[in-house]
Amino acid sequence: MTNAEAVTVTNKQIIFPDYVTGFPKESDLKITTTTIDLRLPEGSTSVLVKNLYLSCDPYMRICMGKPDPLSSSLVPPYKTGVPIIGLGVSKVIDSGHPDYKKGDLLWGLVGWEEYSVITLTTYSHFKIEHTDVPLSYYTGLLGMPGMTAYAGFYEVCSPKKGETVFVSAASGAVGQLVGQFAKLMGCYVVGSAGSKEKVYLLKTKFGFDDAFNYKEEKDFSAALKRYFPEGIDIYFENVGGKMLDAVLINMKLHGRVAVCGMISQYNLVDPEGVHNLPTILYKRIQLQGFGVCDFYDKYPKFLDFVLPYIREGKITYVEDIAEGFESGPSALLGLFEGKNVGKQLFVVARE
Amino acid sequence: MTNAEAVTVTNKQIIFPDYVTGFPKESDLKITTTTIDLRLPEGSTSVLVKNLYLSCDPYMRICMGKPDPLSSSLVPPYKTGVPIIGLGVSKVIDSGHPDYKKGDLLWGLVGWEEYSVITLTTYSHFKIEHTDVPLSYYTGLLGMPGMTAYAGFYEVCSPKKGETVFVSAASGAVGQLVGQFAKLMGCYVVGSAGSKEKVYLLKTKFGFDDAFNYKEEKDFSAALKRYFPEGIDIYFENVGGKMLDAVLINMKLHGRVAVCGMISQYNLVDPEGVHNLPTILYKRIQLQGFGVCDFYDKYPKFLDFVLPYIREGKITYVEDIAEGFESGPSALLGLFEGKNVGKQLFVVARE
Numbered sequence: 200m201t202n203a204e205a206v207t208v209t210n211k212q213i214i215f216p217d218y219v220t221g222f223p224k225e226s227d228l229k230i231t232t233t234t235i236d237l238r239l240p241e242g243s244t245s246v247l248v249k250n251l252y253l254s255c256d257p258y259m260r261i262c263m264g265k266p267d268p269l270s271s272s273l274v275p276p277y278k279t280g281v282p283i284i285g286l287g288v289s290k291v292i293d294s295g296h297p298d299y300k301k302g303d304l305l306w307g308l309v310g311w312e313e314y315s316v317i318t319l320t321t322y323s324h325f326k327i328e329h330t331d332v333p334l335s336y337y338t339g340l341l342g343m344p345g346m347t348a349y350a351g352f353y354e355v356c357s358p359k360k361g362e363t364v365f366v367s368a369a370s371g372a373v374g375q376l377v378g379q380f381a382k383l384m385g386c387y388v389v390g391s392a393g394s395k396e397k398v399y400l401l402k403t404k405f406g407f408d409d410a411f412n413y414k415e416e417k418d419f420s421a422a423l424k425r426y427f428p429e430g431i432d433i434y435f436e437n438v439g440g441k442m443l444d445a446v447l448i449n450m451k452l453h454g455r456v457a458v459c460g461m462i463s464q465y466n467l468v469d470p471e472g473v474h475n476l477p478t479i480l481y482k483r484i485q486l487q488g489f490g491v492c493d494f495y496d497k498y499p500k501f502l503d504f505v506l507p508y509i510r511e512g513k514i515t516y517v518e519d520i521a522e523g524f525e526s527g528p529s530a531l532l533g534l535f536e537g538k539n540v541g542k543q544l545f546v547v548a549r550e
Numbered sequence: 551m552t553n554a555e556a557v558t559v560t561n562k563q564i565i566f567p568d569y570v571t572g573f574p575k576e577s578d579l580k581i582t583t584t585t586i587d588l589r590l591p592e593g594s595t596s597v598l599v600k601n602l603y604l605s606c607d608p609y610m611r612i613c614m615g616k617p618d619p620l621s622s623s624l625v626p627p628y629k630t631g632v633p634i635i636g637l638g639v640s641k642v643i644d645s646g647h648p649d650y651k652k653g654d655l656l657w658g659l660v661g662w663e664e665y666s667v668i669t670l671t672t673y674s675h676f677k678i679e680h681t682d683v684p685l686s687y688y689t690g691l692l693g694m695p696g697m698t699a700y701a702g703f704y705e706v707c708s709p710k711k712g713e714t715v716f717v718s719a720a721s722g723a724v725g726q727l728v729g730q731f732a733k734l735m736g737c738y739v740v741g742s743a744g745s746k747e748k749v750y751l752l753k754t755k756f757g758f759d760d761a762f763n764y765k766e767e768k769d770f771s772a773a774l775k776r777y778f779p780e781g782i783d784i785y786f787e788n789v790g791g792k793m794l795d796a797v798l799i800n801m802k803l804h805g806r807v808a809v810c811g812m813i814s815q816y817n818l819v820d821p822e823g824v825h826n827l828p829t830i831l832y833k834r835i836q837l838q839g840f841g842v843c844d845f846y847d848k849y850p851k852f853l854d855f856v857l858p859y860i861r862e863g864k865i866t867y868v869e870d871i872a873e874g875f876e877s878g879p880s881a882l883l884g885l886f887e888g889k890n891v892g893k894q895l896f897v898v899a900r901e
Contacts, residue, residue, distance in 0.1 A: 261832075272803050273832040439827065452623050458831045465828075472823015476790065477816075479839035480809045481612075481624040486837040488830035 210235040212282040213311035213527050219263040222466045222535060227263070228283065228528035235314045239293045245316050246299050246324075248289035250309050251550065254338035255531040255543040256372065257437075259285060260465040273490050282310035288327070288337045289315065290550070304330065306337040311527055313547055322495035329502070332509055333518075339372050339542035340509070340516040341502070343491055347459060348376035349501045350494035355457040355487050356433045360385035363427055365446060368437035369410065370397040370517070372542035373459060377435045378407045379514050386433070389426040391442070393537040400540065404515060419445030430454070439464045440471040447475040450482050458488040466535055517541030561586040563633040564662035564878050570614040573817045573886060578614070579634065579879035586665045590644045596667050597650050597675075599640035601660050602901065605689035606882040606894040607723065608788075610636060611816040624841050633661035639678070639688045640666065641901065655681065657688040662878055664898055673846035680853070683860055684869075690723050690893035691860070691867040692853070694842055698810060699727035700852045701845035706808040706838050707784045711736035714778055716797060719788035720761065721748040721868070723893035724810060728786045729758045730865050737784070740777040742793070744888040751891065755866060770796030781805070790815045791822040798826040801833050809839040817886055868892030 214229045239247050258274050262284070266276040277283060291303040296319055299305065307324030309315040317324065327337055339345060351373070352358060364381040366374045369390025378401065381388035390401045391413045401410035409426050416422040419442055423431065430451035436443060439461025446456070464470045479486065508514040519539040521530040523546065530545045565580045590598050609625050613635070617627040628634060642654040647670055650656065658675030660666040668675065678688055690696060702724070703709060715732040717725045720741025729752065732739040741752045742764045752761035760777050767773040770793055774782065781802035787794060790812025797807070815821045830837065859865040870890040872881040874897065881896045 269799060269829055270832045273834070443827070448620060458827075461828050461831060470825045470828055472825050473827050474821045474823050476794070476809075476824050477812050477821055478620055479837055480812060480841075481621045481839070483624070483839045483841050483844065485839070486830055488832070488834045488836070490831075490834050493834065 206238075207234050207236050208314070209233070210312055210314045211524050212313075213524075214281065215263070215277045215279055215283050217279050218265045218276070219260075220265075220468060223260065223263055223532055225528050225532060228531070230525060230528070235316075237292055237314070239295050239316070243295035245318050246291055246296050246305075247293040247314065247316050248305070248309060249292050249314055250287045250289045250312065250547045252288040252335045252338050252544050253309070253311055253527060253547055254286040254342070255527075255534055255539070255545070256286065256344070257460055257462045257465065257534055259283070259531060260462075260535060264465075273492075282312045284308055285311055286338055286343050287315075287547075288334055288342075289317075298326070303327075304334065304337075306342050313524065322492065322498075325498060329506060332506070335518060335520065335544060335546075336509075336516060338544045339518060340376060340514070341505070344372035344542060345376060345505065346494060346498055346501055347491040348373045348380060349505070350491055350497065351435060351457040351459045351489055352377050352380045352433075354494060354497075355489050356435065356455050358384050358386055358433055362386050362432035363430070363451070364388040364433045364435065365423065365427065365431045366390045366407075366435045366437070367413075367442050367446075368392065368460070368462060369407065370400050370405070370541060371437065371539070374435065374437055375401075375405050375517060375541065376514070378405050381433075382406050382408075383508070383513070391422075391438075394540075397540060400517060404517060413442065420448055423449040433457070435459060436461070438462055440473070444473050444475050447473070447478040447484070450478065450484050452482050454482060454484045456484060456486045458486055462535070519543045521545035523547075557588050558585050559588060559665070560584070561663055561665045562875050563664075564875075565632065566614070566628045566630055566634050568630050569616045569627070570611075571616075571819060574611065574614055574883055576879050576883060579882070581876060581879070586667075588643055588665070590646050590667070594646035596645075596669050597642055597647050597656075598644040598665065598667050599656070599660060600643050600665055601638045601640045601663065601898045603639040603686045603689050603895050604660070604662055604878060604898055605637040605693070606878075606885055606890070606896070607637065607695070608811055608813045608816065608885055610634070610882060611813075611886060615816075633663045635659055636662055637689060637694050638666075638898075639685055639693075640668075649677070654678075655685065655688075657693050664875065673843065673849075676849060680857060683857070686869060686871065686895060686897075687860075687867060689895045690869060691727060691865070692856070695723035695893060696727060696856065697845060697849055697852055698842040699724045699731060700856070701842055701848065702786060702808040702810050702840055703728050703731045703784075705845060705848075706840050707786065707806050709735050709737055709784055713737050713783035714780070714802070715739040715784045715786065716774065716778065716782045717741045717758075717786040717788070718764075718793050718797075719743065719811070719813060720758065721751050721756070721892060722788065722890070725786065725788055726752075726756050726868060726892065727865070729756050732784075733757050733759075734859070734864070742773075742789075745891075748891060751868060755868060764793065771799055774800040784808070786810060787812070789813055791824070795824050795826050798824075798829040798835070801829065801835050803833050805833060805835045807835060807837045809837055813886070870894045872896035874898075
C-alpha cells in the first residue's frame with residue numbers, strides 16, 4: 200500500500216566510477232542527475248526516502264578499494280557506476296513496509312543521492328524516535344559512530360575507574376565520544392589529533408585531561424611517555440601504523456587495545472610494518488578488532504544511556520557540516536587529510 | 551632445622567658472562583666449578599636442592615638480552631657473572647622451609663648448576679606429588695610448558711568443537727600439547743615445524759590432522775590456504791614475524807590468536823615489521839598476549855585434567871634429552887636453530 204503522489208522529480212546522485220588506489224581524488228566521485236518516481240510500485244515492501252543528512256566516515260575509503268575478501272568481511276566494496284552507499288538520516292516519502300509510514304524519520308544505509316529506495320534488513324535501518332536532539336546527531340553521536348564508541352569503549356576495552364586511556368584521531372566522530380565516556384568512567388584520558396584547533400577542542404570542549412598534535416611530534420613514543428609516564432591501560436585505535444607501534448611500547452601490563460580503525464593505512468597500497476608486536480607478549484596485551492555491526496542489538500540500551508547525558512549537557516558533540524549535495528565528495532575526501540573538525544557530514548535537505 | 555650432613559662438594563655451574571646481541575654462541579655461556587656446603591645455615595628458610603633435569607626454553611633468550619623494561623614485564627633479565635636461572639626438576643637435600651623435607655621432589659626456578667639454594671615465593675616452585683609418570687615431564691608436559699599450552703589453548707583461545715586450529719613451532723614443548731588438546735576438543739589442527747622429521751612426528755605421534763615444513767614453503771600464506779581453505783579460527787602463536795603476517799590474512803571472522811611466543815624475533819636487533827594488522831579490524835580478530843605466570847593458580851586443576859590422559863596413553867610427549875651437565879649450553883642454543891625435536895632438556899643427575 201503506497202500513499203505518495205505520483206510525481207517524478209530529479210534525483211542528484213554521487214556516482215562511484217571505478218575502484219581507487221592511493222588517495223582518492225574528487226574525480227573518483229561524479230555527480231549526475233537522474234529522475235525518480237516518488238511513489239513505490241504497487242506491492243513493494245521497500246521504503247522510499249528523502250535523504251536529509253549524509254554521513255562521511257573513514258571506513259568508506261575501504262569500500263572504495265578493489266574488492267578484497269579480507270576487508271569485505273567488515274564492509275562490502277562499492278559497486279561501480281552507481282551511487283556510493285553510506286549512512287544517512289532520511290524522511291519516509293512512501294513505504295511498502297509495515298514498520299514505516301510517510302513522514303517517519305530513520306537512519307541507516309542509503310545511496311548518496313537525494314532520494315533512495317531502501318530495502319530493510321536486520322539492523323540496516325533504525326527508526327528515529329527522539330527528535331528533541333539535533334537530527335544530524337543520528338549520523339554521529341546517536342548513530343553508527345556513537346554506537347562504535349560505546350561498544351568499543353565499554354564492551355571491548357572493559358575500562359575501570361582510574362585507568363589511563365589514549366585515543367587517536369580523538370576529535371573525530373568516534374574519538375570525541377570515547378574521551379567523554381572515559382571521563383564519565385573516571386579515567387585519565389589523552390587524545391591525539393592533527394591540528395592546534397583540534398587539540399584545543401579536545402582539552403576545552405570534550406574535557407580530555409590532555410591532548411597533543413601528532414604532526415608536531417617527531418617521536419610518538421616520547422610524546423606518549425610525556426602524557427603517560429606510568430603507561431597506557433587502554434588504547435582506542437583509530438589510526439594504525441607508526442602510532443600503533445609507539446603505543447605498544449607504552450602500554451601497561453594487561454593493557455587493552457580496541458582496534459576501531461586504522462585510517463593511516465587505508466590509502467596505502469602496502470600497509471606499514473608494525474615492529475613492536477613482541478610487546479603484546481611481554482606486556483600480555485589484548486588487541487581486539489571490532490565492528491559496530493556486531494553490537495547493534497545494544498542500540499536501544501545505548502540510547503537509554505546516552506540521551507539523558509545529552510539532555511543534561513554532560514555529553515557534547517562537534518559536527519563539521521558541509522552544506523549542499525555538491526559538497527559531498529570534498530567532505531568525504533577531506534577526512535583522509537584530516538580536514539574535518541569533528542563529525543563530518545553534509546546536508547542534502549533540512550526537511 | 552636442617553637435616554643434611556656437613557659435607558662440601560663441587561658444584562658445576564653454567565655462568566652467564568654478559569648480555570647477548572643477535573644469536574647467542576656457546577661462548578656466551580661458561581662452565582665453571584665451585585663448591586657448596588650441603589647443609590643450610592642454621593635458621594635458614596631456604597631449600598637446598600640437587601638439580602636432576604634442567605629445562606631449555608625459548609623465553610630464556612629474552613632473559614639473555616640487555617635489560618629492557620618491556621620484556622622484563624614478562625621475564626627478568628639474567629644477572630651477569632652468575633648461573634643462568636631456569637626451570638628444573640630437583641630433589642631436596644636440606645630444607646629450612648616447613649613445606650619441604652629431605653628427599654622431596656619439586657619443580658621450579660633453579661640455577662643452572664648441580665646444586666641450588668632456592669628461596670620460595672608464590673608459584674616459584676611446585677612440589678611433585680605424582681611420580682608414576684616420567685620425572686622429566688615436570689620440565690615439560692607437567693611443568694611450565696604444559697601449563698602454558700593448557701592456559702593458552704583453553705583459557706585464551708576459548709576453543710569450540712569443530713574449529714580450525716593452527717599451531718606454529720608445533721613439535722616444541724608447548725606446540726605438541728596444543729595440538730593434542732585441540733584434537734581432544736574435536737578441532738581440526740595443523741602444525742608447522744622446521745624439518746621432515748618434525749612434520750612426521752606431528753602427523754603420526756601427536757595426531758595433528760596435517761602438518762608442513764615451513765622451510766619448504768616460499769609463501770606461508772599459500773601454504774596456509776592449502777590446509778585451511780575456509781580459514782583459521784585459532785592460531786597458537788609461537789613464532790611471530792612473517793608467519794604471523796601470513797596467518798593474519800588467513801584468519802576467519804572473529805578468530806583468536808594466543809600469543810605465547812615469537813621465537814623468530816628474539817635474536818633480531820630490530821623485530822620484523824608485521825604488515826597485515828588491518829586484518830585485525832576487518833576480521834574482528836583478537837590477539838592476546840599471555841604469560842603462564844598469570845595462570846599458575848590453575849595448576850592443580852591442570853594436573854587433574856592431564857594426568858588421567860597420560861596414564862591412559864591419550865596424551866603423549868616427546869622429549870629431546872641431552873645427557874650431562876656440559877651439554878646444557880649447546881642444548882639451549884640449539885633451540886634457536888630448531889635443532890631440538892620435542893621438549894629440550896638436559897640431565898644433570900638421574901637421582
